[in-house]
Amino acid sequence: MDAFTTHTGTAVPLRRSNVDTxxxxxxxxxxxxxxxxxxxxxxxxxxxxxxxxLNQDTYAGATILLAGPDFGTGSSRExxxxxxxQYGFRAVIAARFGDIFRNNSTKMGLLPVIxxxxxxxxxxxxxxxxxxxxxxxxxxxxxxxxxGEAHSFEIDDYTRWRLMEGLDDIGLTLRHADDIATYENGxxxxxxxxx
Amino acid sequence: MGRTxxxxxxxxxxxxxxxxEPDLLFIDLHLIHEVTSPQAFDxxxxxxxxxxxxxxxxxxxxxxxxxxLGPIEDPVSKTQVETLRKNAAEFGVRLHPMxxxxxxxxxxxxxxxxxxxxxxxxxxxxxxxxxxxxxxxIAFGIGTSEVEHVLATQTLPxxxxxxxxxxxxxxxxxxxxAKDLILAIIAKIGTGGGQGYIVEYxxxxxxxxxxxxxxTICNMSIEAGARAGMIxxxxxxxxxxxxxxxxPQGDDWDKAVEHWKTLRTDDDAVFDRVVEIExxxxxxxxxxxxNPGQGAPLNTPIPSPRNSEDERALQxxxxxxxxxxxxxxxxxxxxxxCTNGRIEDLxxxxxxxxxxxxxxxxxxxxxxxxxxxxxxKEGLDKVFIEAGAEWRQAGCSMCLGMNPDTLQPGERSASxxxxxxxxxxxxxxxxxxxxxxxxxxxAVTGKLTAPADL
Numbered sequence: 181m182d183a184f185t186t187h188t189g190t191a192v193p194l195r196r197s198n199v200d201t202x203x204x205x206x207x208x209x210x211x212x213x214x215x216x217x218x219x220x221x222x223x224x225x226x227x228x229x230x231x232x233x234l235n236q237d238t239y240a241g242a243t244i245l246l247a248g249p250d251f252g253t254g255s256s257r258e259x260x261x262x263x264x265x266q267y268g269f270r271a272v273i274a275a276r277f278g279d280i281f282r283n284n285s286t287k288m289g290l291l292p293v294i295x296x297x298x299x300x301x302x303x304x305x306x307x308x309x310x311x312x313x314x315x316x317x318x319x320x321x322x323x324x325x326x327x328g329e330a331h332s333f334e335i336d337d338y339t340r341w342r343l344m345e346g347l348d349d350i351g352l353t354l355r356h357a358d359d360i361a362t363y364e365n366g367x368x369x370x371x372x373x374x375x
Numbered sequence: 376m377g378r379t380x381x382x383x384x385x386x387x388x389x390x391x392x393x394x395x396e397p398d399l400l401f402i403d404l405h406l407i408h409e410v411t412s413p414q415a416f417d418x419x420x421x422x423x424x425x426x427x428x429x430x431x432x433x434x435x436x437x438x439x440x441x442x443x444l445g446p447i448e449d450p451v452s453k454t455q456v457e458t459l460r461k462n463a464a465e466f467g468v469r470l471h472p473m474x475x476x477x478x479x480x481x482x483x484x485x486x487x488x489x490x491x492x493x494x495x496x497x498x499x500x501x502x503x504x505x506x507x508x509x510x511x512x513i514a515f516g517i518g519t520s521e522v523e524h525v526l527a528t529q530t531l532p533x534x535x536x537x538x539x540x541x542x543x544x545x546x547x548x549x550x551x552x553a554k555d556l557i558l559a560i561i562a563k564i565g566t567g568g569g570q571g572y573i574v575e576y577x578x579x580x581x582x583x584x585x586x587x588x589x590x591t592i593c594n595m596s597i598e599a600g601a602r603a604g605m606i607x608x609x610x611x612x613x614x615x616x617x618x619x620x621x622x623p624q625g626d627d628w629d630k631a632v633e634h635w636k637t638l639r640t641d642d643d644a645v646f647d648r649v650v651e652i653e654x655x656x657x658x659x660x661x662x663x664x665x666n667p668g669q670g671a672p673l674n675t676p677i678p679s680p681r682n683s684e685d686e687r688a689l690q691x692x693x694x695x696x697x698x699x700x701x702x703x704x705x706x707x708x709x710x711x712x713c714t715n716g717r718i719e720d721l722x723x724x725x726x727x728x729x730x731x732x733x734x735x736x737x738x739x740x741x742x743x744x745x746x747x748x749x750x751x752k753e754g755l756d757k758v759f760i761e762a763g764a765e766w767r768q769a770g771c772s773m774c775l776g777m778n779p780d781t782l783q784p785g786e787r788s789a790s791x792x793x794x795x796x797x798x799x800x801x802x803x804x805x806x807x808x809x810x811x812x813x814x815x816x817x818a819v820t821g822k823l824t825a826p827a828d829l
Contacts, residue, residue, distance in 0.1 A: 197684050198566055198666050202796040207777045211439065211451040213413035213458045225798050250567040253600065253666070254794060256502040257411065258518030276567050279536075279602045280502055284518035336534070338396050349520070350422070353528045356391050356399060360427075360530055363390040363401050368634070370627035371403060372490050373430040374469045 182289035183346030187270045188316040189243030193304045200254035205263045219266035238311040247274040252281025261288045271317045377641025379538045381573040384513045388496045397532040403495040405525050407434035408481045409459040411500025415523035416462040426466040428529040434470040437480045438777045442767035479743020479769045482506040482713035489619025493608035493635040503713045505596040508605035509589035511638045515602040537647035539572040543580040545654040553588030554810035557595045558660040558670045566668040569601025580654035586615040587719035594714045598667035607639040659825040662795045662808040664688035707788040708737040708818040712774040715791035716742025720811040725755040727815035728762040734821035737764035740772040776801045789817040
């Protein structure tokens with residue numbers, strides 16, 4: 181996983197609420213067995229519209245996705261996270277996220293930043309007024325800085341540490357292999373197996 | 376202070392707890408399908424890791440499979456399915472491939488084999504894993520990174536979500552189903568209402584539901600934003616499980632039931648949030664928009680848009696506020712999916728279609744090959760075919776646009792599935808989520824119809 185400490189970049193304002201993962205990447209893109217190439221599927225239905233925000237030259241090169249509330253609801257497809265990352269985004273800012281999407285993001289090093297709905301609206305206004313507006317997402321200080329303002333966000337210590345170190349969960353868990361073995365030995369004998 | 380059902384099951388699965396860290400939870404059952412697993416198996420291979428507990432893992436082919444007999448024609452779908460077969464063989468995971476009597480939608484086969492039991496933790500790389508909570512366990516969808524984590528360790532690090540009770544008081548009126556109830560719940564609390572919670576469905580109306588109905592309810596928890604939904608086990612649960620292939624037997628059965636009976640929320644337990652629903656006020660419920668929260672009773676007009684999202688949804692759906700929902704004409708009716716592809720759903724559809732003819736293209740897709748066999752044993756297939764409907768092989772089918780069963784742009788469906796997102800059933804397709812009963816009545820009239828109005 182890519183480590184995330186602080187990132188500064190311009191943003192794309194996606195002013196829509198309830199953007200589900202089927203919109204982020206339609207199911208037809210999920211047939212791939214590789215981990216790469218998903219950027220082509222990002223918002224693929226919406227990108228057919230030339231007026232769609234991602235198609236506007238003014239937002240080319242943006243690395244922060246400014247989303248509406250309830251971003252990433254629906255399907256558990258991690259492909260949605262891969263598509264956003266592979267397109268070039270490092271962080272997504274929204275007032276609320278779908279639980280599974282948010283969780284998947286933290287596994288991949290895409291930072292989901294939760295800010296108050298009014299603050300997110302304000303960021304949309306700033307970026308729409310001036311698309312060259314730079315936003316800094318500082319995980320170390322847990323704040324978003326823009327135009328001389330600082331807006332703090334919450335993230336639990338453990339996830340923050342893991343993201344900042346770019347640590348792989350499996351490696352961390354396997355340090356506790358003994359605890360897993362002990363638990364396994366104490367399980368009820370009537371619990372089902374698939375064999 | 377007492378504990379909720381969710382807290383009890385969670386606590387029983389904590390492998391390791393440390394200050395400032397998520398709990399490490401043991402996973403009792405890991406369900407696998409072809410879409411969200413290939414990159415996870417690749418990850419294991421690259422790190423030289425094995426599947427820790429193949430004996431707690433089971434795989435099936437469902438999302439990509441065609442529901443007419445014959446091979447997969449799409450080469451990309453074919454590769455994905457073949458990749459699962461290769462991975463299952465290499466890592467020693469039991470697989471039910473296309474053509475196998477045990478094949479079916481991943482959330483249908485777990486319960487039908489008796490692998491889904493009360494008090495278990497169950498995960499799958501699929502958001503509708505919440506279905507399995509109907510048996511009183513904690514079941515939730517995960518992404519591919521977590522699939523790899525569970526394959527390698529049989530555990531997941533996680534913070535315990537908050538608890539929400541959805542208390543359904545009184546009895547559902549005749550003709551109102553579990554699907555109507557869950558659609559009404561989602562419309563009430565919204566697609567984000569359950570974010571951060573495990574929902575426990577409680578109350579008289581829930582207790583009276585069959586296991587199939589309970590699975591329909593828990594299945595759609597994620598559409599209200601909740602990763603997991605659950606219902607305390609009771610005699611209905613035990614009766615459903617008894618005698619199934621992987622259910623405990625003999626003395627083990629008695630020991631298991633004794634434990635399962637402890638899996639209920641204590642009277643003095645406190646939920647973080649409580650939502651109350653009056654069952655008597657409900658009637659057949661359908662969606663009009665592009666998220667599952669945009670729904671209304673079928674006997675009402677399309678509501679006026681509350682915001683730009685509603686306006687956008689109406690535009691996509693080609694609908695105007697004020698039009699009676701029961702005036703909406705559909706091109707296709709889809710009965711199936713992990714929400715409503717079980718035998719009870721098919722029986723309900725057959726009851727309505729018997730002696731009638733469908734006016735819209737109607738696909739009836741059993742959730743598993745065993746459901747298909749049972750339906751054919753009961754002669755339901757003949758009722759469907761005589762009514763002019765198509766009787767298919769098991770799979771996810773038209774629930775999502777990953778296999779040949781899709782809508783054409785602009786086409787409109789009444790669907791017993793779980794998501795009415797833009798393009799979910801095929802690019803440009805327009806979906807109305809309905810119960811199996813409304814789906815059947817709609818097939819007969821060609822427009823959204825409650826069975827009572829036939």
